[in-house]
Amino acid sequence: MKLVTVGTVAFDNIETPFGRADKVVGGAATYISLTASYFLEKQGIVSVVGEDFPTTMLETMRKKGIDQAGLEVLKGKESFFWSGRYHYDMNTRDTLETRLNVLLDLDPKLNEEYRSAEYVMLGNLDPVVQAKVLDQVESPALVVMDTMNFWMDSAMEKLKEVIKRVDILTINDSEARQLSGEHSLVKAAHVIMEMGPKHLVVKKGEHGALLFNKNRVFFAPALPLDEVVDPTGAGDTFAGGFIGYLARSGDHSFNNMKRAIIVGSAMASFCCEKFGVERMLELKQEEIDLRIQQFVDLVDFDIKLVEG
């Protein structure tokens, strides 16, 4: 299996200052795998849902090459549910409710095909579960991990054990500050890379994303959008585009990671245009190409250095 993603497959209630959507399909693994499906013919997900999860959505995902041997469906139980409300800036949000439901039973057992995964995406989840997946994958070429402040508040030591084992960590700017104890993102990045990952991606939502390695830094803008309908899943979509592009190309150079960050940012910009995963189900290749070209144009300039 080229790519295996562990993460939630779930329902979300989303409120924004401009609209709301109730019980739409969401979850990190859903967003990641749907997005990666634009780059990979076949991939697997590791997750758990309840009997309430729509089989039509599972069928849609299957048709997009998302294998579900790693997805448990628990009879008589309910899927993970998250409810949140966005602030007026659409960049910050409050969690209104979290019902773990089936997530309490998630104890991943990977089959042989999954164990041989070349690329592993650890979606935001209990680091103990992320570690269990890592334990079972035999010799991945690249492991990318996403996490959130929730785990820094509640399980920092477990979290750091997993961080130590991954190649690339993706977190947002306030999380980078929290994890490192440094205010400057440059200093924060270097503290975090000392913890294990050779690369760090700092996601800044509508303000773009930074990619660090020990010696270099790259900045990818976010596309200024006419309208942001729902940013839920944008970070997961970014991760799906990022690892999907890397997995397809097989090139882990810094220069190719820069491309992967642009691709991830382009995919995330689509995600924000509609509620839930809707936009990620219907993209055409021409739309993706056009969007990537918009990113090229957005930051394109030529300058001759000022003469002395």
Added chain:
Amino acid sequence: MKLVTVGTVAFDNIETPFGRADKVVGGAATYISLTASYFLEKQGIVSVVGEDFPTTMLETMRKKGIDQAGLEVLKGKESFFWSGRYHYDMNTRDTLETRLNVLLDLDPKLNEEYRSAEYVMLGNLDPVVQAKVLDQVESPALVVMDTMNFWMDSAMEKLKEVIKRVDILTINDSEARQLSGEHSLVKAAHVIMEMGPKHLVVKKGEHGALLFNKNRVFFAPALPLDEVVDPTGAGDTFAGGFIGYLARSGDHSFNNMKRAIIVGSAMASFCCEKFGVERMLELKQEEIDLRIQQFVDLVDFDIKLVEG
């Protein structure tokens, strides 16, 4: 005169979570003109100071080609004074005290040389004073205006009258939202350009800057810095680099404005490295070239569009 700048020449008290500086030289016209001096041999400022303003600083500015025929020194009076405290994010701040002092007496009278200015920079100031300068300049090639939420709160109608008359407006993202009543920066930009300016620059501090015209958008990143000592004057420094570069080149195309935005961003990154104007007094051409190259590298990527 190539460039005439109106704005404050003043003292600041600055507190950050990491340090403080008392009664350092500041003011919009000071930052703007010092920065523009790296691009122009001669320029003029229109402002007013009290007897307390250090003559050594005025002499330093004069040596950098900053003509002071438009700068009144009022005997027995005190210079404009601002005191502020930055939040932990170093991107937002509270004003602790403002003493207008001599600013109450600022009633600009431009001499013949100033009236023939090709480039006019209206630094953040009472829009009534900005208008008085515009009234006296005969046929400027380009007028750039900076302003702040303070004038939107207290003098919106006067402000809009000036905005109507300028070529380029520079404001920050929350001010763009306030001025337009639109949350999306893309929509906000178009509403504001309907008010008069053909171009809008949206400054986002540590998150970079956007340049809009009717049909195009360009994004310039901010350089991730190891340490931000004091962001005071960064917006003015940006404006000084922007208009200084445009004035020297005489090219007002969108492509050249993109370069000017990068130059402004590079100059602003220096400004944050020390308290007050200190860093803007000592820059070497090689440092500026190197910094601009860092901006080139920061956003440089090549991507082949995904094959269908």
